[in-house]
Amino acid sequence: MQKQFNQFKVRAVCAIAAGLFFANAAWAVDPFTVRDIRVEGLQRVEPGTIFASLPFRVGETYSDDKGTSAIRALFGLGLFKDVRLEVSGDVLVVIVEERPTVADVDFVGTKEFDKDVLKKALRDAGIADGQPFDKALADKAEQELKRQYINKSLYGVEIITTVTPIERNRVNLTFSVVEGDVAKINEIHITGNKAFSESTLLGLFDLDTGGWLSWYTKSDRYSRTKLNADIETLRSYYLSRGYLEFKVDTTQVAISPDKQNIAITLNVTEGERFVVSGVKLEGNYLGKEDEFKSLVTIKPGEPYNADAVAETTKAFTDYFGVFGFAFAKVEAVPQIDRSNNRVAFVLQAEPSRRAYVRRINVSGNNRTRDEVVRREFRQFESSWYDGDKIRLSRDRVDRLGFFTEVNVETQEVTGTSDQVDITVNVAEKPTGNLQLGAGYSSADSVSLMFGIKQENVFGSGNYLGIEVNTSKSNRQLVLSTIDPYFTADGISRSIDVYDRTSQPLSGQGGDYKLKTRGASIRFGVPFTETDTVYFGSGYESLTIVPGTNLPVSYLDYANQFGFKSNSIPLTVGWSRDSRDSALVPTSGRYQKVYADWGIAGDIKFVRANYQIQQYIPINKQFTLALNGELGWGKGLNGQPYPLFKNYYSGGLGSVRGFQQGSLGPRDSSDLSVGAPKKLTLNAELIAPFPGAGNDRTLRMYGFVDAGNVFKDSYKLSGPDGLRASTGLGISWISPVGPLRIAYAVPLRKQAGDKIERLQFQIGTSF
Template sequence: MKRLLLPAVLAALMIAEVHAESFTISDIRVNGLQRVSAGSVFGALPLNVGEQADDRTLVEATRELFKTGFFQDIQLGRDGNVLVITLVERPSISSIEIEGNKAISSEDLLKGLNQSGLAEGEIFQRATLEGVRNELQRQYVAQGRYSAEIQAEVIPQPRNRVALKIDINEGSVAAIQHINVVGNSVFPDEDLIDLFELKTTNWLSFFKNDDKYAREKLSGDLERLRSYYLDRGYINMDISSTQVSITPDKKHVYVTVNVDEGEKYTVRDVRLSGDLKVPEDEVKALLLVQEGQVFSRKVMTTTSELITRRLGNEGYTFANVNGVPEAHDEDNTVSITFVVDPGKRAYVNRINFRGNTKSEDEVLRREMRQMEGGWASTYLIDQSKTRLERLGFFKEVNVETPQVPGTDDQIDVNYSVEEQASGSITASVGFAQNAGLILGGSITQNNFLGSGNKVSLGLTRSEYQSRYNFGFVDPYWTPDGVSLGYNAFYRTTDYDELDVDVSSYAVDSLGAGVSIGYPISETSRLTYGLTIQQDDINTGLYTVDEIFDFTEQEGDSYLNLKASVGWSESTLNRGVMPNRGHSQSLVLETTVPGSDLSFYKLDYRGQVFQPLTDNYTLRFHTQLGYGDAYGSTAELPFYEHYYAGGFNSVRGFEDSSLGPRSTPSTGNNPGTRRDPDQDPLPFGGNVLVQGGVEMLFPLPFVKDQRSLRTALFWDVGNVFDTNCSASQKRLSDSCDIDAGNLASSVGVGLTWITALGPLSFSLAMPVVKPDDADTQVFQFSLGQTF
């Protein structure tokens, strides 16, 4: 009532100078304006020149001017027949300064103040400031900061302005001292309290902050508790009350939850109702709820979702399926009826893409399994999203299906993507005493110029060695997904430029190849390849017996034509750093008749991601390889051997350091010398066995985990050789294929997707170390992921 009377009293006092009798307004004069325009005043004033003014109209005019909020004092006077309005404007806000806040950022606070009408340049109203102060206090209380204090100071400044200074003492979040559940008899306290996100103070609380009370967290915990009972048959469970008490020092919180469990219910029968649109047998096959089961709201909801998706696959995007439980208290049973309302079949109007600033629309559109003009299939829309994620070009892919305005049977499908680095680039400059200046570089781009094609180019040049390679893959050589790839490479070594002969051997290679891939299903494809390659073996004066024996028998120059056939399958959810699904490949490569050497290699790779929770995933991976000779060739050529150790193998060991060792030359072979300082070096083998398991987990304190992967790993593997010489068998145990000869290591690794490509680090400790294996605790690599 006071708020209603005050304006009227003020208005009556302000027009005290005006003669009581009415008069005709001949002119209107406004005094005191500084920032507010005269037009704003006349726009709010309900009086005009020529109109009759009396006490009632003047009081009403005063009220209207006050409603603008621009003025803190208004006086109406009369000078003859001229209406004189004298105004005192409210001050404007020149600046807002916030101090002491950490839990809530200044940007968020200023945004909230702006929404409440407090911003630089706005009109200041003390009532608004007080309301904002109370709202800030409530926000801190919701975070469990009961001791938070908000002080607002208004500092007058010249030219009718004020500066606002908000001083915040956030205090500390009240820690939970005790959580108690009262009224439960079916489930023990420990099981129920374990459901809570809120925890009492423990040794992990410093990192997890799970002992800090927050009203939102408690609401979520109560819903989780309610769902726990509803999923176990207690449909009448009720949380009767919740008490949150705070100690006088406002540092500790006690939470008590009172529950009424009720009786346990089972399912009496399950029925379907409505227009199913699909065969009833198919719908019944989706029913997870069965007679005699303990009632579970989660199972009932999941069944509704399965039926909804099944209808969505047939174009009924707006289908609504509700599970309606009917309780029978006399025997504690529930009848469940799934009411199906399919709605109208929806069709796709347009498919739109947003966020692909580098990738061409065509690159995204060719991955679509949902077509424009066809009925909207939930499965095809989701499958299209998955295919975009598997490209590896995008950090995130989201899809929305808004209804087309003005229609009830059309939708648009909008895919929004966030692009990420899809290639890697490396450059190196070095100097070696015997080799001179070494320049090197390589670039690999999986989405070359946004075309979706993969291009790789590499160059390394020194005084004695040159390496060049080029590769190209078009994944959509034909519109139906047949891929075409080709590559060329050249490697040469010139020993005349070296001051001394120190190398065991080098291979000069020149070759080119082509491959064609055919999709045979949504997730698998066959690949055929053909490569022609010329290899020349160059040996120094110091070599090893195994190389000498091979070149003595097979010569030192070979022209081989290699044919390959491969099968691959992938259900991974992303092309880069996936965490769901599996992938595997099997490739057979062999030389064809007419080649100088006869050999083959069979390789298998596989990995499986097994989610444990939303944030933790197990990854199992393996790589197996076997190679051998056939026909006139005695054994697999030594330069085609497998090697193990390092990244993408057994971390914690130096690259290629595992497996059989070479035998230093005795100097008895013609044209060779004995190097007294040469130790046995890794020589590789024709059998590769390696694999391991990883626990993928989020990196603490990092909000955006999409470009990071951290893992605890256990790697196992080694290389074996079924064609070891007698001297090699004396040097290494890796000649015999034996699980006891597998090397292993444990450690932690991190991969970060940077603008230059994936950057990987690992810290590993060998667990089983074969003799003569070289260890390396810290390793890093640019351009590959694990």
């Protein structure tokens, strides 16, 4: 009896100890064979989830260790707030209490963020509709929301989480937000600078203390990411001007007690200014030392420039890549002479081993087909690694215009010493444009407009455009399609079909009509990686429908060619584009030439046009943009040049300050009819918009324009007849496209010129 009593005490002590470690664990029992397992307390969780987590099955032996493991596994599911095991004979009973399920998540008082953005942030933190509710997760979600607001400089945000139980063991979560005011930067200081003034250094920063356009640029909102970028800009500024040992000692960011003002202080040590004393090469240069030396941009005798050092090492690495050495290592080792403030560089190179490209992968293209990216690649699988071809391939993919980012990564193949995989990471952007509109006027009554343009239709890389306008005075239907890879060799094909009817009631007060119908096909042949030659042909029919107040020039045209005329022109062209950006260029050149030759039909003519644009970066903030355009046309076979092939000048895109298309000859009805010769010259100095800092989407520019259109008999040998203007303008990359506004003052004008000082357009620069 005493022995049994002692055994009971030992068992009781063990049970109490187990309860201390696992509050819901069962009393210790002797091992037994499980005849059945019952589960109690389930509401939404499937019994199979319980059984799959138990470390034993019916017919197996149960022990205290297995019971402890079962409780741990069930708690680990995160679905239960209480778990108990009870033994009834040889039946094991699993008793659970489920956590409440989140029925709905709502936000009150949110203005800075869309609710969908906040719900996604909470989903990443583990809080979402249908998920088990956990108070710890709710606290984590609250902190995540605060982090989102702090990233927007809303440091005074207050968030209150309300948990409301509802039927069927569910809860509603409500996050009540008091956003407060945005904390703004009111002070930025740099200490320790001697070589450059504080105002010069702060002018490099994207962050500032605000201006009258801060509501747009948000440059006075503190962001750790932006501050780090500005610090790197500051470091690069010093390192590129000889300060080899420049460093930022400390960065202090202080926020006021009311969490409304932020002060930033950077403490820097400039060090001495060093001059490069020499450059020498060491290591294995594949016997091509002279070729590598030609790539060195580090200049002895000039101040140390970190950009030149980085450019040289990159050029060396890239040149090794041309010969297949994907793992080449190039290091610029400085040898510092502090007594004379001089530094010499030793360029140590180790080409390592030559490599093949095993596989090329494409990542991030959720809509664009793989072949659209792969056909732009000039580096092939199972070929020698070629750095030049890889860079060219990346640039070609970027020029497609379908992606906001294109990055190429090279990874070594595990288990081999001479193979690499290349991964092309892309971030897609919307490539479609849908336009819907309606209008009403006394002349047109109700008119409907519809347009759809898709540069990457169905992810195929093809372009498709449809434009419809039901306006009575300007009715049109246009269908355009471009297949950039009509052949496997990269020959493109463009097809245009159009039907336009113009009835200029408001301009001339008449009811005559001009009908233009036609179709064209054009092919583009890439002769080099940067040059493309175009050729094609088409058919165009022009019908003048007589009516009241028909302009004299149109009547003269009809007397020569008839009220209905047609032409079959051949088209040839060439283009080359080396600009750094098609939308906001700061450097590079763009050229194009095209010519039309009317070889058949009622009208015979030839027309040619040449345009060149040059962008010259003056510094980080200022760019000089130059544009020139020359057009020429002539009638053939003794015929005069056809009126409707004339060039026009005046307004944005040519000579600003004059009414759009108003320059040049006019007929007796005072209608501008254009001319077969055209000359346009533009110069712009592009600068930051006051208060916008270094924001490149909003800029201002000063300009000088000159140009005109001229009759066939006019000789383009002097300035006589040219119109000129000067003025100021604003360019803004708006959500609907590039918007340009210009105010111009004519410098050269003549009596009868139609002046229009303020003009705007949505489109490209020139």
